[in-house]
Each structure stands twice: as C-alpha cells, then as structure tokens.
Amino acid sequence: MTSLAADRLGACFATLRKEGQAAMIAFITAGDPDHDTSLSLLCGLPRAGVDVIELGMPFTDPVADGPAIEAANLRALKNGANMVRTLDLVRHFRRNDDTTPIILMGYFNPIYAYGAEKFVADAAASGVDGFIVVDLPLEEIAELENPANTAGLNVVRLATPTTDDARLETVLAGAKGFVYYVAIAGITGSASADAKSVDIAVTRIRRHTNLPIAVGFGIRTPEQAAAIARVADATVVGSAIVSKLEQNLDDQGMARPELVDQVMELVSALASGVRQARSAAAE
Amino acid sequence: MNASRPNTFVDGPDVDGHFGIYGGRYVAETLMPLVLELERVYAEVREDREFWREFDDYLAHYVGRPSPLYHAEPLSDRLGGAKIYFKRDELNHTGAHKINNCIGQIMLALRMGKKRIIAETGAGQHGVATATVAARFGLPCVIYMGAKDIERQKPNVFRMRLLGAEIVTVTSGSETLKDAMNEALRDWVANVEDTFYIIGTAAGPHPYPRLVRDFQSVIGRETRAQMNEREGRLPDSLVACIGGGSNAIGLFHPFLDDQTIDIYGVEAAGRGLESGAHAASLTAGRPGVLHGNRTYLLQNEDGQIKEAHSISAGLDYPGIGPEHSWLYDTGRVKYVTATDNEALSAFQLCCKTEGIIPALEPAHALAFVIRHAPTLPKDHLLVMNMCGRGDKDIFTVADALGVTL
Numbered sequence: 243m244t245s246l247a248a249d250r251l252g253a254c255f256a257t258l259r260k261e262g263q264a265a266m267i268a269f270i271t272a273g274d275p276d277h278d279t280s281l282s283l284l285c286g287l288p289r290a291g292v293d294v295i296e297l298g299m300p301f302t303d304p305v306a307d308g309p310a311i312e313a314a315n316l317r318a319l320k321n322g323a324n325m326v327r328t329l330d331l332v333r334h335f336r337r338n339d340d341t342t343p344i345i346l347m348g349y350f351n352p353i354y355a356y357g358a359e360k361f362v363a364d365a366a367a368s369g370v371d372g373f374i375v376v377d378l379p380l381e382e383i384a385e386l387e388n389p390a391n392t393a394g395l396n397v398v399r400l401a402t403p404t405t406d407d408a409r410l411e412t413v414l415a416g417a418k419g420f421v422y423y424v425a426i427a428g429i430t431g432s433a434s435a436d437a438k439s440v441d442i443a444v445t446r447i448r449r450h451t452n453l454p455i456a457v458g459f460g461i462r463t464p465e466q467a468a469a470i471a472r473v474a475d476a477t478v479v480g481s482a483i484v485s486k487l488e489q490n491l492d493d494q495g496m497a498r499p500e501l502v503d504q505v506m507e508l509v510s511a512l513a514s515g516v517r518q519a520r521s522a523a524a525e
Numbered sequence: 526m527n528a529s530r531p532n533t534f535v536d537g538p539d540v541d542g543h544f545g546i547y548g549g550r551y552v553a554e555t556l557m558p559l560v561l562e563l564e565r566v567y568a569e570v571r572e573d574r575e576f577w578r579e580f581d582d583y584l585a586h587y588v589g590r591p592s593p594l595y596h597a598e599p600l601s602d603r604l605g606g607a608k609i610y611f612k613r614d615e616l617n618h619t620g621a622h623k624i625n626n627c628i629g630q631i632m633l634a635l636r637m638g639k640k641r642i643i644a645e646t647g648a649g650q651h652g653v654a655t656a657t658v659a660a661r662f663g664l665p666c667v668i669y670m671g672a673k674d675i676e677r678q679k680p681n682v683f684r685m686r687l688l689g690a691e692i693v694t695v696t697s698g699s700e701t702l703k704d705a706m707n708e709a710l711r712d713w714v715a716n717v718e719d720t721f722y723i724i725g726t727a728a729g730p731h732p733y734p735r736l737v738r739d740f741q742s743v744i745g746r747e748t749r750a751q752m753n754e755r756e757g758r759l760p761d762s763l764v765a766c767i768g769g770g771s772n773a774i775g776l777f778h779p780f781l782d783d784q785t786i787d788i789y790g791v792e793a794a795g796r797g798l799e800s801g802a803h804a805a806s807l808t809a810g811r812p813g814v815l816h817g818n819r820t821y822l823l824q825n826e827d828g829q830i831k832e833a834h835s836i837s838a839g840l841d842y843p844g845i846g847p848e849h850s851w852l853y854d855t856g857r858v859k860y861v862t863a864t865d866n867e868a869l870s871a872f873q874l875c876c877k878t879e880g881i882i883p884a885l886e887p888a889h890a891l892a893f894v895i896r897h898a899p900t901l902p903k904d905h906l907l908v909m910n911m912c913g914r915g916d917k918d919i920f921t922v923a924d925a926l927g928v929t930l
Contacts, residue, residue, distance in 0.1 A: 302830045303815060305710045306553050312697060324827040350551060351814045355828025377551045377814065381541065402555040404717055409558060427555050428715035
C-alpha cells in the first residue's frame, strides 16, 4: 500500500542513500517540559540537521527507559501532556514541514485506552508516519499493525542482542519502514553501545532485510553517533538530548529561556557527527 | 461483560498465554527470547514427575505443608451464620503463601542455569520469601522495593538483609510496588542472560500467571482434601483477598469447575471507592496493558496508570492477575471490596476472638466474611484463605489506631 505517510519515510531514506549518508534520528518526549517548549523543540529539530523525529508519547510507567527519559515522561504528564495533545504537536509541526518523518514512540496502554484503530486513524490524519511501541513484541504486534497497515503507517519492528537468527527471520518478515536495532540489552540511557558489536549485529540483520537499519540505545556523543553512522543507516539519540533539556530547567522544573538553543546546539553537533562520519571514513 | 460463559474454567491460558482477552506477553523484544525459553522449560517441567516430587518435598519439610484447615468456631458462633474455616497459610515458613511460589520459581531458575535472582516487593512478604529461597538454594538476590514501602515495612527490610539479599530502594514514580516492578523489569532487561525474575503474584508476561497459579494451587488442592475429610463434602463458598491475586487463584483454581460453589475475591477499597484512594482494579478499573499482561488496571482516560492506595502494602497495586480479569468478565468469581477501616476492624476482631493476628491483606477477606457470613445458614461451609500473618503489620495498625509503640 502506498500513501503519503509511507512516502515521507521512504523518501527520506532514499534521498540519504543516494547521498551516501546515514540518518540522524532524534528523540524527544512530547510535552516535555511543557507543550509550547516542546513544540519549539520539535520545529527546530529539522533545522538542526535531524532527518527523522522520534516523538515520545508520555506514559507513567516507561519500563524500557532509564531515569532521564522516565523523568521526561513524568514532567510532560505533570504539565498536561496526553495523547490528544501529542497529536496536536504533530499537526502544528506539519503546517510548516511536510517532509520530515515523525515516528511516535512509547508504550501500548495509552494507545489501547484511546482505541488502537481510532488512534492510528487520528495519528495518520495528524501527519504521523509510524510507531515504535516497545512493549508490543512480534507476538502482540498485530493489534497495532493491522490498523496501521490499513492506514498506510509503519509499525517499526525491533531487534535486540538477544534476538537470535531464527527469531530474527520471523521478526523481520513483514517489517516496514525501517528496522530498529536496540544496541544493548538494557534500558535507554545506560551502557554505551560498542561500534564493533553493532557492526556485527547490523551485518547479521542485513542478511534478513533490505530495509534501512537504525541503531539506538546508549549513543550519547557526536563521536559515538558518527561511529554508529559508519555501520548503520541511521543513528538514534534520545537520553543525551533529554538530559540536555533537563539541565536547562529552573528550580521549578520550568524551561529556562536558553533551553531550546542549548538543546539545538547539542542536536546540531550530533547531526554533524553523523553527517561527517561517512565522508571522514571515505578520506 | 463481553465474555461468554465457557464450559470449563480450568483449561486456560491458551498457547499464547491468554485468558479470554487477558494475559499475553507485552514485554520488550530483549526479554521475549527468555520469556519463550521459560515457557519451553515450564512445559517440560509440567510433565516431569521428579520436579513435582521435589517441589512437594520442599513444601512438606521446608515450608511446613499442608497448612491446617481450621474451624474458626468462636468467630462462626459470634457471626451466627456460616460455618467458617480458615485455610491457615499464615503458618507457612516466612508467614504467608508467597513461599509456595518462590520454591517453584527458584527450582525453575536452577533448572535454567540462572545465577542471580531478582524480585519486586510491596509489603515485603514476597521479598522475604524470595530472599529465603535464594539463601536456601545459594543464589545472590536483589530485591526492588519502593521507598515508601521501605519506610512502612522496616522489619521486613531487615529480615531480607539478614537473609543476605541486597535491597534496592526505588524512588521513581509513586515509590511503591508498581514502581518496584518497573525497576525489576529494567534490571531484568539489562541482565537477561544470567538473571531469573521471581515474580510475586499471578501476573506478568505469560507463562508467569500460569506457573504462579500452578505453584499456589496447592492451597486449593489441600483444601478440597481436608474439607472432604472434615465434613465429607466440598465447601459451599470460598473467600480470599486480591492484590495481584496469587493466594486467591491458588485457593480458587481447583474449585472453578465445581459450579455450585460461590467464590468471592475481596479487593481493597482503601478510603472508599468514591474517594479514588483504593486498589480495586476490577471494581473500579478498566482493561489495559501493564507489566507484561493485559488486565484490569486503575488508569485515567488517557491510559496513564493511577496510584493505588490500601492500608495493606500487599494489596497496594493498580493491577491484578489476568486470570482474575477473565473470571470477573465471565462472572464465575464475584469480586467485592473492603475498606481500610473494615479491614482494621476485622483485624482486631480476629485477634480477640480467634487468637490469630492476621495480616492486613486477609483482614480484607475477613471483613467481607463478617458482612456475608451472618446471611448464610449454619450448615453453609465457608473457607477463607488466611494467607498471611500480621506480625509485619503491627506498626501500621498501631499507627492507624493512634497508638505509639
């Protein structure tokens, strides 16, 4: 099935492939620290060099996330974030940007509470391109994937260091958009991914799929982002960005005036790391 | 609700771990291979007589089973209705039913070659039971416990340390059982190769709800045999408190297909259902997905999990085991509630009339018995699961009664 949504993600990776570049994927939590600041951050990401945006859907119990992203989830919820407002952010963003793909990332319960079919339809209408739902493994994914397929949206499949070859085959059969390789067995923002083992894993995954492979978890610095960009099709950075945001909150947990600029500075550095990775490797 | 009444209530879960629409395996991909491996090993174990012989042997000589089925005559006389029996699981080693499950799970851990045990705990009973079996079987053990619960359950924290467990204080979220479970899941995903997670209740990803139920069903099987011996027939009704619901499913499961038996699960109504400060997931929640399974949850309209409240730390959880959700929808088990105050009154009545200090968890079951038994005839046989003893709760009760110790 072709649709505008599928095209945004497909077009993005196709362009980068033509340029010989890897994608810079940045994660922020919707509504963190508040709705308006979050919208400014979201709108600033493409200018800072971000190719694909992962927008976290806040949840009270983000068990796959470490302290930084958990705190971001709770801050956003405290300041009024919810699923409707998350889609509002995407709709606002799309007024000025109809090319940068947005993937919603989070946990299944808020989607289930909204109604999976209705949520997928509303997300598609808001300009969302796909979903990553960390507590929907292959065994449970149909509940979201069936309505998403109907709407032409991607549900990104995840592979991890514990996914063996036999399982990889079934996980990747029917995968759409791109494959997300979780570089470490653990939670977001913990141990650093080591580029050599990521290289081996990516090579293993490529035997099972032609889709672009994004790598995330444990990537914090421009150097690490660059090292991953040399071996994978996309580098995902989340906790480091969210931590930078947190460092720019005042005592009341509100955004300081320089917050957006500070975060964009880090994102730009990460994005140039990714951008220069392959040209540097070629020299 | 939407589930039709099946011909049998004992053949669940299905191959994918579902009881009706509940259960399942809602975990990160990193954990899936291990969850599937556990399922494979458990399927093997179910057919392995030697495993169950060894399990029964530990239950007999280490835990102290069978636990007595005791006729609570003074209480029965006082209430003037049903003939009340207590299934005395509070007499087990470590003082609650939790140990039954821990023995079974650590045997699985050893069989799978795991080198390290983790667990979550609320009241500390499951933490103590886990630390106990970890000590007995020689595996290092890390217990996750909310900061609030550490504060209100100090004796159990010290017990766990004496038993050699490392206690990790959880300061995220509401700092109670739900958050302790989040942290245990985070540990598990980072140490999946060598670590076995001993889940304390009949919840979590498949096959946990099933295997916890199977290990706890010794309670109901003993009750059947003991009641037949004492009264020459089966009981007329069963009552148990419900947090996650492991003591309840353990008592109920062997009786689910005896459809003339009335079965009651008692949820914690905290300060009253209308106050919003309670832990009654079935009575006041909606189906959702948390901690590996689909089940009834306390949540807001956006699917955000609400904090639970109960005077009993063991019932203070916003979810419930998936099999209970299914038994609720099908109507096989009736779920009722008891408030903090009702539980406190029942606690005191039990001390004074029976000479038994109950845990605050079964005090909720007893509160319902106090309401319900007088409406029943004298030849009605009622069994209540006295699933834990109250030594751990004396500080909480003293505080609630305004007594300084």
